Amino acid sequence: MIEIKKTDYFDPRSIFECGQVFRYLTEEDGNYRIFTGDKTALIRKSAEGYIIDCADDAYFRRYLDLDTDYEKIIRRLSQHVLLAKAAQFGKGIRILRQEPFETLIGFIVSANNHIPRIKGILQRLSNALGEKRNYKGYEYRAFPTARAMAEKNTDYYESQGLGYRAKYIAQTAKAVYGGWDLDGLCSLSTEEARKELLSLSGVGPKVADCILLFAYAKTDTFPVDTWIEKVYYDYFDGKTLPAKKISHYFIERFGNLAGYAQQYLFYYKRELD
């Protein structure tokens, strides 16, 4: 169990609804039930702030990025007028450190897809292929292992409603099970790790950047999707630019804070439009 004192810089709604993660449930009382790998936790409000009910404090402390100083990050980003506004709006966000394989599969599924549907697909896959787990009487499924996913073929994933992504998922799961070294990316530079990820089926520039940011905490990345394109058009330049150049534009300005900037801008745009 982890206790978090009331602070501006931890808000479950912002953290889980900001688009970085797809495996969580909101409960009627406003609690968040979260899943990562084969673990679960319940985040609930308390008089002093929040309680993280979980079996492994050290794991969730890292997962929730509790040892990073977000006040400092926001102060630095706030030199830019729009980012000051966006960061103020999303100040409760924390960039999760998610499981690499789960993040990889999740963001392949995310391509050209709606967030509610992505969540549904990942839940279905977990229910079908994930191992049963139990925490304090709460039954749930782990995210499927690479092995479990590699045992299924394209046809299976099509039957699960993955559409044309079925092939990418089948191929990439087999690659990882066959020894493609996800863990090895930790020790690579952002640029090198990105290049490696791009060799996987279904992983293009945007998905690679999301994996680097949300699983490896490589914050010198700036994933560009349709929403961020709108942000750039509406607030920065008044014209469209290729995704690669938009990404470059923000990384030049914000360096290793670019990833945080991206999340604040994404959340701001998506919630306010």
Added chain:
DNA sequence: AGCCAGGTTTGTA
């Protein structure tokens, strides 16, 4: 009813 989604792949010049 139709648009569109946290894009990638494939084909073409």
Added chain:
DNA sequence: TACAAACATGGC
């Protein structure tokens, strides 16, 4: 290298 079309599905 750069750009366009094709791509499955279902939530809204």
